[in-house]
Amino acid sequence: MRIEQLEYLNAVTQHGSLRRASEHLHLSQPALSEAIGKLERELGVTLLDRRRSGARISREGQELLAHMTAVLDAVDRLRSAAGDRGAETRQVRVGTVHAATTTLLAPAIEHLQARHPGTGVELLTLTQTAIDQGLTEGSLDLGLVNVLGGDDPPVGLVSTDLVHGRPVAVLPAGHPLTAQRSVSADDLRAHRFVGMRPGYLMHRFAHRLFSDQPPRVCHLSDGAEMGKTLVAEGLGVTILPDYSVHGDPLERAGLVTTRPLTGDQTIVTLVLRHRRAVSAPAQVRTLHRALMSGARDYTARAG
Numbered sequence: 001m002r003i004e005q006l007e008y009l010n011a012v013t014q015h016g017s018l019r020r021a022s023e024h025l026h027l028s029q030p031a032l033s034e035a036i037g038k039l040e041r042e043l044g045v046t047l048l049d050r051r052r053s054g055a056r057i058s059r060e061g062q063e064l065l066a067h068m069t070a071v072l073d074a075v076d077r078l079r080s081a082a083g084d085r086g087a088e089t090r091q092v093r094v095g096t097v098h099a100a101t102t103t104l105l106a107p108a109i110e111h112l113q114a115r116h117p118g119t120g121v122e123l124l125t126l127t128q129t130a131i132d133q134g135l136t137e138g139s140l141d142l143g144l145v146n147v148l149g150g151d152d153p154p155v156g157l158v159s160t161d162l163v164h165g166r167p168v169a170v171l172p173a174g175h176p177l178t179a180q181r182s183v184s185a186d187d188l189r190a191h192r193f194v195g196m197r198p199g200y201l202m203h204r205f206a207h208r209l210f211s212d213q214p215p216r217v218c219h220l221s222d223g224a225e226m227g228k229t230l231v232a233e234g235l236g237v238t239i240l241p242d243y244s245v246h247g248d249p250l251e252r253a254g255l256v257t258t259r260p261l262t263g264d265q266t267i268v269t270l271v272l273r274h275r276r277a278v279s280a281p282a283q284v285r286t287l288h289r290a291l292m293s294g295a296r297d298y299t300a301r302a303g
Contacts, residue, residue, distance in 0.1 A: 003075055005039040006068050008032055009047055013057045013065075013138040014093060018050070057137045065138045066276065073281050092283050093122045095131035096144040097200055098223035099244045099270050100163065103298050105144065108290035112283065119283045125223040127199030132157060135275045141284045142291075143273040146201040146241055148266065154273075162270045162295035163302075165242040167205055168258040170227070172234045177259065184262040185209050192217045192236035194227050205266065206239055232256050241268045243298070270295075 011021040012032075022029040040047050047061040057065065092112070096105065109121050126134065132154045134140035144162075153159040169183040177183050177191070193215035196203040200223070207214075219236055221227045224244040231238050232255040242258060250256045272291055274280065280288070 001039060001042055003072075005035050006072055008035050009039065009057075009061070009068065010072060010138070012036065012048060012055050013061075016056070016139060018055050062136060062138075069138070069280075076281060091120050091122050092142070092281075092287055093124065093134075093140050094142045094144065094287075095124050095126045095134050095140045096223070097128065097131070097146055098125055098225040099144060099146050099241055100298075101225060101244070102249060103243055103247045104162065104270070104291055104294045107294050108287055111290040112287045115286050116283045121287070125225075127197070128201060129199055132273070135273055138275065141274065141280070142288060144291075145271050145273060147269050147271050148201065148205070149269075153271075157273050157275055160272045160292070162272050162291060163243050163298055164267055164269050166260065167202070167209075167239050167264065167266055167268055168242045168245065168260055170231050170238045170240050170245055171257055171259060172231050172237070173254055173257060175237065177237065178257055180259060182262040183259045187262075188237060188239070189213060189215045191215065192219070194219045194221060194230045194236040194238040196220065196224075196227065197222055201268070202239060202241075205268070209239070209261070209264070228256055241270065243270060 008021070008025065008027075011025055012018060015021045015024055018029050018033055022032045025032065036048060043064070045060040045064070046058050047064070048055045049058045094105075105123075112119060112121065124134075124140070128145045131140065131143040131145055135143050135157055136154070143157075147159075169177065169188060171177050171183075175191075177187055180187070189210065193206075195206050195218050197220045202224075217236075219230060221230060224240050227238045227240060228245065228248060228250050230236060232250045239261070245251055245256065245258050248256070251258075272288070274284075274288065
């Protein structure tokens with residue numbers, strides 16, 4: 001067993017296919033496949049499910065993933081201690097529904113950048129299910145998702161509540177509904193609506209709010225950021241957690257504003273998730289701590 005074999009497997013789980021991993025590693029695809037095949041034969045397990053749509057880590061591979069990650073993290077620490085600055089060069093992959101991007105995520109990335117200048121962050125806009133799957137498979141380091149009370153956490157993942165808030169109507173500046181103290185479902189039905197695609201919590205919440213009478217005209221988007229942009233452009237109204245809007249550049253610029261939903265007492269929570277592992281790289285731990293610290297500061301300000 002060689003360290004590079006573990007690094008190759010890690011690249012495949014991160015990039016989702018042998019082809020993309022080989023491009024990232026500047027290694028031919030047959031050579032990459034053969035190296036992982038040798039590791040599979042040595043360990044006596046199938047580490048990858050190879051399909052036409054790409055290669056995913058197998059169930060057996062998932063069971064060994066934490067141990068492989070621990071080995072690679074130990075190698076990184078050894079290289080760093082020996083003065084190899086290349087050990088600091090890492091890409092932290094975060095799956096997000098783009099909630100609280102400005103209030104929590106951007107400041108946390110800034111903190112990571114100061115502590116680990118050679119580390120980059122890759123942000124992937126994904127549905128909750130895709131984020132949980134990526135964390136389980138090891139292609140993501142951290143995940144940020146919205147949950148409602150009673151939602152069960154996925155098995156094998158650690159979930160930490162960051163901030164609590166309420167769904168609010170998000171309106172463009174000058175919209176007729178801004179004259180009201182609160183906005184009802186009937187108010188929203190009368191206007192073009194910007195919703196989230198299926199798989200996002202706010203899609204589920206909107207379906208519950210509107211019941212069997214949805215707005216007549218709807219746009220659908222991926223993640224809160226695109227939804228806010230469409231609202232700011234005057235293309236409709238939407239519903240998002242308040243922590244996804246308060247402090248956002250679009251709100252600070254006066255392009256969007258919020259109103260509470262009439263009679264609604266729903267609590268929505270931003271949750272930070274990661275997989276259960278023996279250890280995590282220093283960069284991931286730094287970003288995790290920064291998100292936790294930012295959440296405490298946000299809660300104190302909001303209170």
